[in-house]
Amino acid sequence: MNKLFKVLDQFMWLGSLLNMFMLVGVVLLQVFARVALPQVPAWTEEASRFFFIWAVGFAAGPAVREQAYVDVDSFTLHLPEKVQLWLAILIDATLTIFSGVMAYESTKLTIAVEGQTSAALIWPMNVFYAAVWLQTTMLTLYLARSVVRMIQTGSIKNEEAGVKGGEAL
Numbered sequence: 453m454n455k456l457f458k459v460l461d462q463f464m465w466l467g468s469l470l471n472m473f474m475l476v477g478v479v480l481l482q483v484f485a486r487v488a489l490p491q492v493p494a495w496t497e498e499a500s501r502f503f504f505i506w507a508v509g510f511a512a513g514p515a516v517r518e519q520a521y522v523d524v525d526s527f528t529l530h531l532p533e534k535v536q537l538w539l540a541i542l543i544d545a546t547l548t549i550f551s552g553v554m555a556y557e558s559t560k561l562t563i564a565v566e567g568q569t570s571a572a573l574i575w576p577m578n579v580f581y582a583a584v585w586l587q588t589t590m591l592t593l594y595l596a597r598s599v600v601r602m603i604q605t606g607s608i609k610n611e612e613a614g615v616k617g618g619e620a621l
Contacts, residue, residue: 467510509583513590
């Protein structure tokens with residue numbers, strides 16, 4: 453199972469990185485066109501939105517593994533460690549269920565927009581909505597893995613990912 457997630461991590465980070473590079477490239481083209489060209493290409497705004505959505509979709513799962521999401525722990529820090537652990541498990545389990553429902557519903561949405569195209573790029577709209585499916589599916593997988601890991605190790609901190617989000621600051 454760990455090998456699967458290692459390969460998945462690499463694929464997801466590569467997808468996110470490529471989409472971020474494409475986003476930066478399109479935005480730079482947009483800025484250049486506003487400054488140096490008589491007219492800005494109409495497709496750049498839609499393309500930048502597309503690449504941003506996909507970059508987030510690819511990064512969502514590995515961000516769970518890295519514990520990179522915002523964690524407002526000013527209340528939970530004052531609780532006993534066992535309570536903190538079970539609260540973290542409860543939160544991640546709830547988020548797993550929510551993400552699973554969202555993945556199911558985003559599948560239906562992606563299928564429902566079949567045949568529609570985007571205004572400027574003339575790309576199929578289901579390509580845009582598939583990013584939501586990717587994000588919610590990866591969140592479901594990584595959150596479920598987080599719940600299992602916390603139950604097995606008895607710790608909130610993911611030792612294999614390094615420091616818990618915010619601790620390095």
